[in-house]
Amino acid sequence: MPTAPDSFSAWIARLPQWHGWLQLSPERPYAHAEEEYDNQYGVTAPEPEDGEGLCNLLKTHGVDTRGPALEIGCGTGRLTYGLARHYPGPDFLVTDPSQTFLRITQTQLGDPAAASTQLHFAMLNADDLGQLPPEMFSVIAMRSTLHHILRVEEFIAACGRTLRPGGALVMGAEPVESGYVLMGAVGQSIAPVLQAAGITVRPEWTRQINDLTDTVKFYCRRDINKKTAEDKHLFREHEMADLGQQHGLQLKFFPNAAFSNYVAPYVPEFETFSHFFLNYLQFCMLYDAEFLELIRRHLKPQLKYLDDCYRSHVGPTITGVFLLKKNAGQA
Ligand SMILES: C[S@@+](CC[C@H](N)C(=O)[O-])C[C@H]1O[C@@H](n2cnc3c(N)ncnc32)[C@H](O)[C@@H]1O
Numbered sequence: 245m246p247t248a249p250d251s252f253s254a255w256i257a258r259l260p261q262w263h264g265w266l267q268l269s270p271e272r273p274y275a276h277a278e279e280e281y282d283n284q285y286g287v288t289a290p291e292p293e294d295g296e297g298l299c300n301l302l303k304t305h306g307v308d309t310r311g312p313a314l315e316i317g318c319g320t321g322r323l324t325y326g327l328a329r330h331y332p333g334p335d336f337l338v339t340d341p342s343q344t345f346l347r348i349t350q351t352q353l354g355d356p357a358a359a360s361t362q363l364h365f366a367m368l369n370a371d372d373l374g375q376l377p378p379e380m381f382s383v384i385a386m387r388s389t390l391h392h393i394l395r396v397e398e399f400i401a402a403c404g405r406t407l408r409p410g411g412a413l414v415m416g417a418e419p420v421e422s423g424y425v426l427m428g429a430v431g432q433s434i435a436p437v438l439q440a441a442g443i444t445v446r447p448e449w450t451r452q453i454n455d456l457t458d459t460v461k462f463y464c465r466r467d468i469n470k471k472t473a474e475d476k477h478l479f480r481e482h483e484m485a486d487l488g489q490q491h492g493l494q495l496k497f498f499p500n501a502a503f504s505n506y507v508a509p510y511v512p513e514f515e516t517f518s519h520f521f522l523n524y525l526q527f528c529m530l531y532d533a534e535f536l537e538l539i540r541r542h543l544k545p546q547l548k549y550l551d552d553c554y555r556s557h558v559g560p561t562i563t564g565v566f567l568l569k570k571n572a573g574q575a
Contacts, residue, residue: 463477
């Protein structure tokens, strides 16, 4: 069990290096081509909103940001870019297990002088978080990464330990069980609805439907060994609250919010179930345009029903921001 070092800079100076990166874990490439990641999600330029929004959220909730920040699973830098420009603390350790992602993010960030904080880059697999020094980081930030981590309970415990009192673990764009299972259930009805409308469901469309429904079921189940899978889990708010509580972290959950919602003009980007569902089919499941249009047209009653249930309040919960704040003054 590592002991607390004198300072972040002393700790970081002692870390081994591998191919120019600080090394906290062995390299682990992403399961899909890293260079294609932004194309798949339609990202064309660096976006500061997510990181800036996260920093606004930290401020609003009184998170103590006087110490270093750690980002886990930076990918192509979608959250990193704004965090590097807005994090008020002295240091920002950007990490990913993939050195290709680290390189893409470092390039994306551009001139380090544009950053508000000192940048550092390390290879880190979150399953190794237990080796980080206790009470080192003020903030642990992640976007769309928790569901990739094998041992979530151990991970939250390690976060509780390496966070400083008054600091926080902040996670966005994570899949919530209730909304994902609903997406799977709506997916199950695509083929019968199209067939009833006299449309021939092509074999590649059947494969795409199965891809959605099998994926949701795989994420949801807890009786499967997910060690070798890239995406692994769905989350439940009350379980996250209990888990946080066990490790000195108090949960504030913002249903269906994205970090970018916390940037002026503070308009929630997420609107309806149908909006999320159709985007998910397009960008995550890569459904083709013709198939998507058929789904949009013929499943309108089912999608409208769900949207109508939530005309004046947020829901169903499909994703959201989890802010787990460590009690100030706690040992
Ligand atoms: C869906 S991508 C999200 C990337 C980026 N945060 C974003 O919002 O675009 C998931 C990221 O988690 C990283 N990842 C996967 N397994 C991980 C693990 N066990 N520990 C840390 N990062 C992991 C991947 O390399 C990838 O960068």
